[in-house]
Amino acid sequence: MTTNKLAQGLRMYYLKQPNRFEFGIGTEMPAAYKKFYTEWKYTQPTPVHYIEKEGKYARNEATGEVYPVQNVPLPLKYPKEAHQGLWGGESVIQGFQKRHRLKQKIPHFWVPTLKKSIVYSEVLDKYIRVTLTDRTLDLIHKNYGFDHYLLKTPAYDLKSELALKLKRKILETLADKSLYPDNPAKKDEVYSKYQQYLSAYTKEEIEWYGLNWREACVKMFAIKAAQTVVAPLKHQYRAELIVELQNESEMPAEPEESSISWLSRLNPLSKSTKTS
Amino acid sequence: MWNNSVNLSKNLQYLSSPFLAAYNGFLSQQTRNTFILKRRTPPGLAKKNGPSKVLRGRHFVYELVEDTNVRKKPDLQLILTSYVEGLGNKGDLVTVPRNKGYTKLLLPRLATYATPENIDKTKAAADDQVSRYSSPYVERTINVLSTRTLPVLMSNTNPWVLEKWHIRTWLRRSGFHLQDESITLPDKPISGPNPAMEGKDFYITVTINKKEQVKVRCRLFQIDKKNFTVPEEYYKNTAEPIFPEDKSILDTMPGFYLRESKSSRI
Numbered sequence: 001m002t003t004n005k006l007a008q009g010l011r012m013y014y015l016k017q018p019n020r021f022e023f024g025i026g027t028e029m030p031a032a033y034k035k036f037y038t039e040w041k042y043t044q045p046t047p048v049h050y051i052e053k054e055g056k057y058a059r060n061e062a063t064g065e066v067y068p069v070q071n072v073p074l075p076l077k078y079p080k081e082a083h084q085g086l087w088g089g090e091s092v093i094q095g096f097q098k099r100h101r102l103k104q105k106i107p108h109f110w111v112p113t114l115k116k117s118i119v120y121s122e123v124l125d126k127y128i129r130v131t132l133t134d135r136t137l138d139l140i141h142k143n144y145g146f147d148h149y150l151l152k153t154p155a156y157d158l159k160s161e162l163a164l165k166l167k168r169k170i171l172e173t174l175a176d177k178s179l180y181p182d183n184p185a186k187k188d189e190v191y192s193k194y195q196q197y198l199s200a201y202t203k204e205e206i207e208w209y210g211l212n213w214r215e216a217c218v219k220m221f222a223i224k225a226a227q228t229v230v231a232p233l234k235h236q237y238r239a240e241l242i243v244e245l246q247n248e249s250e251m252p253a254e255p256e257e258s259s260i261s262w263l264s265r266l267n268p269l270s271k272s273t274k275t276s
Numbered sequence: 277m278w279n280n281s282v283n284l285s286k287n288l289q290y291l292s293s294p295f296l297a298a299y300n301g302f303l304s305q306q307t308r309n310t311f312i313l314k315r316r317t318p319p320g321l322a323k324k325n326g327p328s329k330v331l332r333g334r335h336f337v338y339e340l341v342e343d344t345n346v347r348k349k350p351d352l353q354l355i356l357t358s359y360v361e362g363l364g365n366k367g368d369l370v371t372v373p374r375n376k377g378y379t380k381l382l383l384p385r386l387a388t389y390a391t392p393e394n395i396d397k398t399k400a401a402a403d404d405q406v407s408r409y410s411s412p413y414v415e416r417t418i419n420v421l422s423t424r425t426l427p428v429l430m431s432n433t434n435p436w437v438l439e440k441w442h443i444r445t446w447l448r449r450s451g452f453h454l455q456d457e458s459i460t461l462p463d464k465p466i467s468g469p470n471p472a473m474e475g476k477d478f479y480i481t482v483t484i485n486k487k488e489q490v491k492v493r494c495r496l497f498q499i500d501k502k503n504f505t506v507p508e509e510y511y512k513n514t515a516e517p518i519f520p521e522d523k524s525i526l527d528t529m530p531g532f533y534l535r536e537s538k539s540s541r542i
Binding site: 095110 | 310311312314315316318319321322329331333336337341344345352383385
């Protein structure tokens with residue numbers, strides 16, 4: 001507890017920010033999407049723009065004092081262009097430069113070098129023109145191919161929506177075995193090469209993989225709409241009426257009522273013992 | 277603009293000064309690279325299991341540790357899936373520069389990555405191979421020789437008969453070093469000086485690695501000893517053959533490809 005009284009008071013007003021999955025349509029999202037989304041958004045990516053200190057404790061060289069190692073990651077920015085290309089985990093960094101000890105710090109953006117290139121997906125058998133960085137090409141070469149790179153790398157490192165969508169497409173093609181429909185020999189060869197990656201996902205997880213929040217909501221609403229069948233009320237009332245009429249027709253007709261003439265019924269002045 | 281020029285001159289001054297290391301202004305302009313950064317002032321230690329420290333302005337002042345784009349990229353190890361001119365036969369393990377390997381070999385699917393499985397596979401398939409050429413560089417040599425018009429300069433005063441060493445000399449002056457055994461002269465002897473043969477074509481045959489044969493177009497010039505220079509841009513013109521029966525062969529040979537420079541086009 002803090003000793004500051006004001007801080008203690010403010011603490012009472014503190015409310016935890018609700019998670020996306022804790023209100024609204026988020027509560028109805030399937031577990032498959034929740035799993036993907038937490039992997040994508042709520043997991044810290046592997047450090048690209050800074051070197052992480054290793055170990056649990058370190059020693060101050062001058063004093064010999066032991067202190068715990070705490071890595072505070074640099075805040076990263078993902079502009080919308082990052083989702084239209086494959087940046088290989090790189091991102092924009094906003095910060096300051098101190099160029100001289102007597103000068104003010106200057107705002108600066110560190111932006112990765114982007115270049116237009118082509119990648120080839122063996123599973124989809126397609127050439128794709130994309131914006132990428134040298135790091136992406138490095139990773140593709142390191143993993144021996146674009147498909148291997150996408151399938152091996154988790155969502156928090158791919159980051160880009162384009163990469164995740166391509167990954168879903170590749171996973172779908174592998175799961176349906178719809179690759180190379182005209183060439184069965186090539187189909188078996190490529191399928192056996194990438195089959196190992198399928199075991200990590202269920203069919204539902206593949207279906208919900210790589211969707212951003214908006215797309216997931218649209219999908220969820222569509223599923224809900226398909227489940228709830230809205231029938232016009234007139235159909236219900238008609239059915240009820242038919243049942244009612246059927247019941248009436250089954251009941252025996254009252255003989256006494258038929259004996260009274262319709263004229264006597266209409267006459268309000270006639271004193272009948274039956275109508276009272 | 278003015279500011280930039282002022283900065284530049286200032287920076288140049290700093291560059292010429294011996295205290296260059298102390299000043300990093302010149303290279304601290306914004307460039308677009310992969311950066312590895314470091315905090316100038318790291319935030320203090322947070323409490324055990326407590327919330328992390330709130331970051332202040334000074335924690336966002338970064339220093340450049342390394343720019344990975346400047347680092348030299350390693351070469352690619354690839355296995356060729358088909359014969360590639362000037363590189364190797366199918367199944368050869370080659371080491372090529374990164375960008376060239378990606379754009380020229382991997383994307384057109386002329387090569388695959390040298391994974392351990394791929395290396396084993398190619399070792400198994402290496403036995404049943406029929407190579408088209410005796411060496412991967414043969415096709416390149418054929419391309420260069422067959423499009424060339426070789427100048428053969430002879431005397432216009434002293435009598436001569438064309439021999440192999442004349443051709444060998446003129447091939448050497450064009451940049452091809454080869455031996456007499458690999459040169460085959462025309463069947464009929466050529467002798468001079470003969471004004472009827474001036475500026476006319478004939479062909480010789482060059483044998484590469486004692487296997488592949490390529491025909492080379494030659495043009496005969498008879499020039500005075502005092503002015504013994506190759507005529508200017510002679511290769512742009514066509515010429516009649518010395519022996520009329522060779523015309524059909526000379527016509528089928530690939531000629532000079534006229535490369536127009538941008539300046540000549542206007």
